[in-house]
Amino acid sequence: MKIALAQINPTVGDFAGNANKILEFAARAEGLGVDLVVFPELAVCGYPPADFLEKASFLARAEQVVVELAGWTAVAGRPAILCGTVMASRASAGKQVRNVAAMLDGGRVSFVQQKMLLPFYDVFDEQRYFEPAVEQTLVCLRGEPLAITICEDAWNDKGFWPRQMYPVDPVERLMEKWESQPQDLVGMPKVILNISASPYWQGKPQVRQSMLGALARRHGAFVAMTNQVGGNDSLVFDGSSLAIRPDGEVVARAAAFAEDLVVFDTEDGAAVAAEAEVDEVAAMWSALVLGTRDYVRKCGFSKVLVGLSGGIDSALVAAIAVEAVGKENVIGVGMPTEYSSLGSIDDARKLAKGLGVRFELLPIHDVFAQFQQVLQPLFAGTEFGLAEENLQPRIRGTLLMALSNKFGALVLTTGNKSEMSTGYCTLYGDMVGALAVIGDVMKTRVYALSRHVNRVREVIPWETISKPPSAELRPEQLDTDSLPPYDVLDPILEAYVERYCSAEQIASEQGVDVGLVKSVLQLVERSEYKRQQAAPVLKVTRKSFGMGRRFPIAVKVQV
Template identity: 80%
Template sequence: MKIALAQINPTVGDFAGNRDRILEYAARGAELGADLVVFPELAVCGYPPADFLEKSTFVAKAGHTVAELAEWTRAPGRPSILCGTVMPTNVPVGKQVKNVAALLSGGRVRFVQQKMLLPFYDVFDEQRYFEPAAHQQLIEIGEKPLAITICEDAWNDKDFWPRQLYPVDPVESLMEEWQKERVKEQRIILNISASPYWHGKAQVREDMLAALAERHGAYVMMVNQVGGNDSLIFDGSSLVIGPDGKVAARGASFKEDLVFFDTDAPAVSAAKPWDETVATWSALVLGTRDYVRKCGFKKVLVGLSGGIDSALVAAIAVEALGVENVVGIGMPSEYSSLGSIADARKLAKNLGIRFELLPIHEVFAQYQHVLKPLFAGTPFGLAEENLQARIRGSLLMALSNKFGALVLTTGNKSEMSVGYCTLYGDMVGALAVIGDVFKTRVYSLSRYANREREIIPQATLEKPPSAELRPEQKDSDSLPPYDVLDPILDAYVERYCSAEQIAEEQNLDVALVRSVQKLVEQSEYKRQQAAPVLKVTRKSFGMGRRFPIAVKVQV
């Protein structure tokens, strides 16, 4: 059987655009002689649609779009289409919609497979919306039987995972049906997915699907969505794995692709080395590009301090949007070093972007003058430091309003974890590009940015991190060194380890670990007011990590 896997980049709610993308790739599949062209989970409406699923007009538009796609298949010689969409359940009890894979052939919806396993963890919220399937069944195309699954339906193999999340395994049920009815037929398991990226997931996904293929003696074909939708980034990386567990074909990562495979002429794909620094860079570039463009904007503003975080964000933005769409704004105060201003200028020159300097000395002095009667008798401290950050935030937002450019925030995950950031100051903006990147990883990504030539100045890479909000300030004045802090945060924020576990594991004083934990807990109110964070780790700040603000507990 000749199958084309079309990993496309849909936009939530853009039914016309998604339809045209599907038809474009269906036509490309037809040119290759495909019998079937397969598209990702909810490709018709975009993933994740969230509460749009509760709007009957949204669901109705999905139905109209599916009808248009089905009509395309009416013409002789055209391949069938298998695509993900939402459909009404039309039942009096239970959820109103279902997540389905619709097989379109001969001008009609020939078959619908409903998703059975609905994830309700991390960023997933599918049990909120969808009615799960009660059963699964095989379908034939050209006398070839197919087992169709949707994303999570393939993620419950008892032989791969130490603990199953669900009491049923849709793939196992489909293979039992195959064993009863089609014993001699070549086994093909199709999986349409919207599987978001995080560090290490691509390898886990490949290993899991390979184990599934070997266990059932089947071809496993997974087509995955690509692109960014809000905080989530989808890497594509679609796969065809043979019954021997070896990868027979693979799609590109972080860009659209069409993977063609003929089960009657199998091949083995060369192993693809997976570098997590390159993958993270690609994810952040894609996530930034899609967030800006899908929100209807072209240009972005980045406050350039001369530090490494803002330098990295600017470099990512340039690759994502082009030099003509990125503007750097320097906003030095009396505490900004001449070196930092020079580094910001040099970065802008290296990137080729427009750079504007807006000194805040006079504005800061005026604020202090206005506040002087109330601040009388108090020492210079956090209020004055944060005031500088808030002046900068106000200037950036004024420019955003005036010129219609989104502000990209520059805080990293280490800072957001412990609250080393200013609410309504450096946290203002539309997107936290590196909000899921620990400081130590910021350096590795910055070195990658310089892979071909110097983009980020060497002085920026070498100087001690500083917010420059008071004389001779350094991050290490308030925080442990980042090579100590980041492993603690990784263990506590991403793996939920206790203070005692972290102290023992990392050979640290438990009091130090508890002090870091306290900073994390005290900063929850800031994170819940932060810009959306591009997710590149297993546990990022945002909808996948849910904690109350008012608490009195350390665990």
Template identity: 60%
Template sequence: NQVGGNDELLFDGASFMCDAGGTLVHRAAGFREDLTVVELGADGACHGEIQPYPDAIASVREALVLGTRDYVHKCGFENVVLGLSGGIDSAVTCAIAVEALGAEHVLGVAMPSRFSSDHSVNDAVALAEALDVRLLTIPIRDIHHAMERDLAPWFAGTEPGIAEENIQARIRGNLLMALSNKFGRLLLTTGNKSEIAVGYCTLYGDMCGGLAVISDLPKTTVYELARHMNDHASREIIPLSTIEKPPSAELRPDQHDQQSLPPYDILDAILHRYVELDESIDDIIQAGFEQATVRKVARLVDLNEYKRKQMATGLKVTSRAFGIGRRMPIAAKF
């Protein structure tokens, strides 16, 4: 079996051999190169070694580590940069990058605004310290204020909304791209599959970058992976407060994801059926999900195809990923 990453596609290795009766008698290592010899007896008996294969969540971790390492190196980079918000997505992405490349090759950037909570800033610092990653802190308050001031005459008489919130994300994207460009570091984006599916992300903002490490991970799996990575490391590399606090983009006061989206366990279950299993809206409703919620989610998925067309290459770990696995039109209706 092939092993390694090529763009979105990840190959896990784990070549195996069965005897004449179909019994597994040999399996090579998974997610790394391996060379083994299998003895074939004159009577047809095979004698080999069965290497253990990681469980489901460990396989996800190893696949993302392998895919990140191969993509970065095959594209001619040694170092990466990413924004650290204190949230779960950037924390998991950073931990994957450190395992793939080594802490010395990973640069984290915290870019607090006036809406950033103290605990998020502290969580970003704690993560960087736990992973031994260099952390730059570049407050965006002054840049944000300057843009608000310059846009004020043209926004006058309108209610503040998404446009104003997205200014912050685009400031951060601009700063990260400047650091990437100046120092030759590949920028990693940190969006998860749930948010990318429904467009809960900012084009030319948090979507900026060259590799979307966790873009095929539903939000519920991101939490599961975070806990697994702490268990795997036998210490708290991802702060417990990051895992336990309500997720928030922190682009306005007292903002939480569930103000705009269904609870992630419900959202991910609907997305699994709609995106990966290709079930119809009616079939999903008949499975027991609330009709209005299903129709809203499906509508958001369809409306935000234009964003996904411009997203960075993502690593495929589910049965159907956006990009190579799901090609849909933007303007044409279906």
């Protein structure tokens, strides 16, 4: 059987746009003479639809679109379509919605496979909405049996994972049914199809390929996964769809972070795809660019604003923005005070020139002075401190939002994960904006990404990369006045925030003083109220701030 994997970028709720995209890729696949074209999980309605699933009108529209798409397959010679969608439950009790893979063939919905394993961890919340399947069945297409699974259904192989998440393995059940097929079908190649909406995090494409390869070898089957691509809110889907033959070799591989259509044939499986390039910095860059582009585009905007301080964080965000939406759609705004060095202002100008973006300078010395004058009767007798320091980013945030309202441009925040972890950021100040582009990127990784930007030519000024980081909110301020050096801080934060290690475990593993570790962890715990008011964070690591990391604000924690 000749099968096409159609890796598309759907938008949640855009039924017309998603349907047109499905038909466009189906027509391209038809031209390649395939028997079946496979689309991602919930391709019809977009993933994740969240509480839209509780609206009857949303379900009705999804089911109507599936019937319309099935009509395309009524023409003789056209391939069948396998696509993910939502359907109303047939059960009299329990959840009212099913997450399904619908086979469209001969002008009708010829088969429906319901998702069995519903993830309820990290960013996934599927048990909130969906009814789990009780059983899985094989389907025959053009006289050949197929085992169809949906995303998580293929992620419970006891031969790969040291601990299974679920007591049942849908793939194993399907393979048991394969062995009981009529004798004339036994000799046919086994084919396991998986439609996915599997979000990206650093290293996940490699895990995904290893897991699917182990699945292929264990069951002696072709395993093919079509994964969604694109950004939806905080999540970025990398695509990286692939087909693997029974010996574990990849025979077809789709692009990463782009729509694509690839074909494989179960009769020969001879062509072996080239190994995917593993450059985690380049992959993270691509994820951030795609996530930013789709967030802006899918929210109905085209232009963005970035406050340019002359520091490395805002420089990296500006570079990502240019790659995502084009230099003509990026406005950089410098807002210096008396504490901003001339070098930082020059670096911001140089960056804007190198990127080719519009740059506006709005000095806020006078506004800052006026704020202090208004507050002077209440601040009298106190020393210059945190309140005065935070006034500056809050003035900047107000000006950026005024420009956003006036010109219809989204503000991109520039805080990194190290700052968000420790609270080294100003609520209603530098945290103001629509999207935290690098909110899941540790400071040390910010430097690596900046060097990646400069791999061909100097875009981010080397002065910006080489100078000691500073918020420049008081004379001669450095980040190390308040925080450990980032090469010490970031491994502590990664262990605590992403892996939930204890202070003692971190100190032992990293060879650092346990008192220092505990002081860092206390900063993390005291800053939860800030993070829960932050802009959505693009997820690029295993554990990002946002819906995948849920902690209460009002707590007393012994670190």
